[in-house]
Amino acid sequence: MKYLHDFGQYFIMLKGVFSRFTKWSALRKLIFKEIEDLIIGSLGIVAFIAFFVGGVIAIQTALNIDNPLIPKYLVGFATKQSVVLEFAPTFMSIIMAGKVGSFITSSIGSMRVTEQIDALEVMGINSLNYLVFPKLVSMMLYPFLITIAMFLGILGGWVASVYGGFSTHEDFVTGLQSDFDAYQIFYSYVKTFFFAIVLATVPSFHGYYMKGGALEVGKAATSSFVWTSVFIIILNYLITQLMLT
Amino acid sequence: MITVKDLHKGFDGVPVLKGISTVFEQGKTNLIIGQSGSGKTVFLKSLLGLHTPEKGTISFHDKIYSELSVNQKQDLREQIGMLFQGSALFDSMTVEENVMFPMEMFSKMTTDEKRDRANEVIKRVNLINANKKFPSEISGGMQKRVAIARAIVMNPKYLFCDEPNSGLDPNTSILIDNLILEITQEYNITTVINSHDMNSVMEIGQKIVFLQHGLKEWEGSNKDIFKTDNKAVTDFVYSSNLMKKVRKMYLEENK
Ligand SMILES: Nc1ncnc2c1ncn2[C@@H]1O[C@H](COP(=O)(O)OP(=O)(O)OP(=O)(O)O)[C@@H](O)[C@H]1O
Ligand SMILES: [Mg+2]
Numbered sequence: 258m259k260y261l262h263d264f265g266q267y268f269i270m271l272k273g274v275f276s277r278f279t280k281w282s283a284l285r286k287l288i289f290k291e292i293e294d295l296i297i298g299s300l301g302i303v304a305f306i307a308f309f310v311g312g313v314i315a316i317q318t319a320l321n322i323d324n325p326l327i328p329k330y331l332v333g334f335a336t337k338q339s340v341v342l343e344f345a346p347t348f349m350s351i352i353m354a355g356k357v358g359s360f361i362t363s364s365i366g367s368m369r370v371t372e373q374i375d376a377l378e379v380m381g382i383n384s385l386n387y388l389v390f391p392k393l394v395s396m397m398l399y400p401f402l403i404t405i406a407m408f409l410g411i412l413g414g415w416v417a418s419v420y421g422g423f424s425t426h427e428d429f430v431t432g433l434q435s436d437f438d439a440y441q442i443f444y445s446y447v448k449t450f451f452f453a454i455v456l457a458t459v460p461s462f463h464g465y466y467m468k469g470g471a472l473e474v475g476k477a478a479t480s481s482f483v484w485t486s487v488f489i490i491i492l493n494y495l496i497t498q499l500m501l502t
Numbered sequence: 503m504i505t506v507k508d509l510h511k512g513f514d515g516v517p518v519l520k521g522i523s524t525v526f527e528q529g530k531t532n533l534i535i536g537q538s539g540s541g542k543t544v545f546l547k548s549l550l551g552l553h554t555p556e557k558g559t560i561s562f563h564d565k566i567y568s569e570l571s572v573n574q575k576q577d578l579r580e581q582i583g584m585l586f587q588g589s590a591l592f593d594s595m596t597v598e599e600n601v602m603f604p605m606e607m608f609s610k611m612t613t614d615e616k617r618d619r620a621n622e623v624i625k626r627v628n629l630i631n632a633n634k635k636f637p638s639e640i641s642g643g644m645q646k647r648v649a650i651a652r653a654i655v656m657n658p659k660y661l662f663c664d665e666p667n668s669g670l671d672p673n674t675s676i677l678i679d680n681l682i683l684e685i686t687q688e689y690n691i692t693t694v695i696n697s698h699d700m701n702s703v704m705e706i707g708q709k710i711v712f713l714q715h716g717l718k719e720w721e722g723s724n725k726d727i728f729k730t731d732n733k734a735v736t737d738f739v740y741s742s743n744l745m746k747k748v749r750k751m752y753l754e755e756n757k
Contacts, residue, residue: 277572280607372590375552380604381579 267462273385274393274458284391291395295357295457296402302356303349307340307406310348313415319423332424333432336414340419345406346445347493353399354485358460361392362481365464366474374465389440389461399453400446407445444500451492459485503528503683504549504660509558511541511548516558518544520716521558531683531706533697535737536713542696543587545713546664549694551575560613562660567743580608583653587664587696589645591637597624598633608656623651627681643674650678653687654685661693662685667702675699679706699743703727712738728752 262280318335365388368374377384411433418424424432463481467473504526511519518541520719526532545599547553550562551567560567562578591600605611611619626634627647637645646666649730653661666682667675683706686693697703703710707724712735721736727739728749740746 283606371588371593372586375547376584376586376590376592379550379579379582379584380554380607381576382607442622497685 266466267458268315269466270385270462273383273456275386276391277383277386279382279390280388283387287387287391288394291391292398294360295392295395296398299353299356299402302352303402303406304409306352307345307409308413308416310344311336311340312417313408313448314344314410315414315418316421316423319418319421329424329428330432330435332418333414333429334431334435335432336418337411337433340410340414341407341445342441345403345410346448346452347489349403349406350449350456350489351486353402353456354460354489354494355482357396357456358485359478361457361460362464362467362478363474365389365461366467366477367471369465369467370470370474375415385465388465389458392461393454393457396453396457399456400449402462403446410467441501444496447500448493448496451496452489455485455488455492459488503563503566504694505559505561506549507559507561507644509548509560510554510556511544511547512556518716519548519555522713522716522718523558524718524721526692526694526713527709528692529687530693530708531686532692532694532709532711533703533707534694534711534713535697535703535707535738538698540713541716542713543664546662546694546696550582550662551579564591576700578755580656581659583656583658585646585649585653585661585663587668589637589642589649591645596634596636597629597640597648600637600648601655604656619656620651623655624648626654626685627651628677643670643678646670646674646678647681650681657689659691661691661697662693663693665696665698667697667699674702675701676705682706700739700742703739706747714738728756 269418278404315332315336316442319332360483365374368388372385381483415426415429418429419426450461460481463477463484464474505527507523509519509522510517512741522545534545536542544553548555555568565574565578566576567575591597592603595603598615598617598620602616603625605616605619621633627650629644629647629651632640632644632648637648640648650663650666658748661682663682666678670678679702682693682695685691695702704724704727707727709723710721711718712720712729714734720730720732722730727735730736739747
C-alpha cells in the first residue's frame with residue numbers, strides 16, 4: 258500500500274518538476290552548477306573504475322579460455338561486449354546511484370530539514386522545478402560519462418591483455434572490430450538514457466519527501482541508494498527483454 | 503490585515519489546530535504564544551499556505567487565500583517575507599547572495615540596483631563585514647539577521663517570524679525584537695511572530711494570541727496580559743518567580 262502511494266507520489270513529483278518554471282536566467286546557472294557537481298565531479302571515479310574493471314574483464318576472459326579451438330581474438334571481442342553492453346551502462350550506473358544518488362538525496366534532504374525548501378515555496382518559487390529540473394537536464398549529459406567509461410574500459414582491457422601477455426595487439430583489435438552491431442550500441446544508449454532519468458529523479462524523490470532531522474537525511478540517502486539500484490536493475494531487465502529478444 | 507476563521511489542521515488524523523479564529527492587524531506586531539508543541543509553527547505555516555487547512559479560511563485584506571488563482575497567489579507570495587525558526591538560509595550562497603535571491607527571482611532591477619538594495623537592508627540589520635561569508639561561517643544570531651534582511655528586502659506587506667529570538671543572547675534578542683517592531687511600524691507591515699520569549703511578549707506584544715490544546719485560549723495586548731486572570735495564560739506567562747514579581751510591580755504601578 259505504501260509502495261503504491263509512493264509510486265503515485267513519484268509521478269506527481271515529475272509533474273511538479275515540469276510546471277511553473279523558474280526564471281530561465283536562474284535555471285541556467287543551476288544547470289551549470291549541477292553539470293559540475295554531477296557529471297564533471299564523477300569523471301575521476303568513473304575513469305578509474307572503468308579502466309581497471311575493463312582490465313579485469315579481459316584477464317578473466319583470457320584465463321577462462323585455454324581451449325586451442327577458440328580463436329585468440331575472443332579476448333578483445335568479449336571485453337568489448339561486456340563493457341559496452343553491461344559494465345559501462347549498468348554496473349557504472351549502480352556505482353553512480355551511490356555517488357550521484359546519495360549526493361542528490363542528502364543535498365535536497367538537508368534543504369528539507371532546514372526549511373530551505375519551505376523558504377523557496379514561501380517566496381513563490383516552485384521548489385520541485387527549481388531543485389529537480391536542473392539535475393534532470395544536467396543528467397542528459399550522463400551518456401557522455403558512460404561513453405568515457407566504455408572507452409576506458411576497453412582501453413583497460415587492451416592494456417591488461419597486451420602488457421599482461423594474454424593477447425596481442427592485433428588479436429585484441431580484431432576482436433574489437435568483429436561482429437560490430439550498431440543496434441547493440443543503440444540498445445546500450447537507450448538504457449543509459451533511462452538510467453540517467455532514474456539517477457536524477459529517484460534520489461530527488463527520497464530527499465524531497467523526507468521527514469525528520471539530520472539523522473533521517475542519512476537514512477534517506479541509504480534507502481535512496483537501494484531504490485535507485487533496484488529501479489536500474491529492473492529497467493535493465495525490461496529494456497533487455499524488449500530490445501534484444 | 504489577516505483574518506483567520508475557524509482554522510483546522512491536523513496530521514494523519516491527529517488534530518493540531520482545532521478551529522482558530524482571530525485577526526492580525528496591519529502596522530502591528532502580532533504575537534502567537536503557547537507551549538512548545540502547541541501548534542504555533544503549524545499555525546504560521548498554514549497562514550503562509552505551506553500547510554493546506556482542512557477547514558476554515560484565511561484572508562489577506564479580504565481576499566480569501568484558498569480562492570485565489572495561481573497567479574494571484576504568486577503575487578501575494580511576493581508581498582510576504584518569512585523568517586524561519588532555523589533561519590533557512592541557502593547554504594550554497596553567500597550572505598549577500600541570500601539577500602539578493604528574492605530580487606534575482608522576481609525583480610527587474612539591474613545587478614547594481616539589487617546589490618545596493620541588498621546592502622541597504624544588510625546595514626539595516628546591523629551586519630558588517632559578512633557579505634562574502636557563507637551561512638555556515640557566521641553565528642546563529644548573524645544568521646537570524648541575514649534571514650530578516652532576506653525577508654524584508656522586497657518590502658513585504660506581510661512579515662512572518664517563527665521564533666525570531668530562540669537561541670539568541672538577551673542583547674541580540676532585544677536588538678532583533680526592536681528591529682522587527684521598527685520595520686513593522688515604518689512600513690506599516692502586518693507582522694505575525696511566534697514566540698515563547700516572555701521578554702518579547704512584554705516588549706513588542708501589541709497583540710497577543712495564546713494557543714493551547716489547538717485552540718485560541720486568550721487574546722489581548724501586552725497591557726491586558728498583566729491584568730488578565732485567565733488561569734491558563736497566567737500559568738504560562740508567569741511561571742517563573744521573576745515574571746510573577748514583574749507582574750506584581752506592574753499592577754501596583756498602574757493601579
Ligand atoms: N509535518 C508534520 N507532520 C506531522 N506532525 C506534525 C508536522 N508538523 C508539526 N506536527 C505536529 O504538530 C504539533 C505542533 O507542532 P509545532 O511545530 O507547530 O509546535 P510549536 O508550537 O511550533 O512548538 P515549538 O515551540 O517547539 O516550535 C506537534 O505535535 C508536531 O508533532
Ligand atoms: Mg515552532
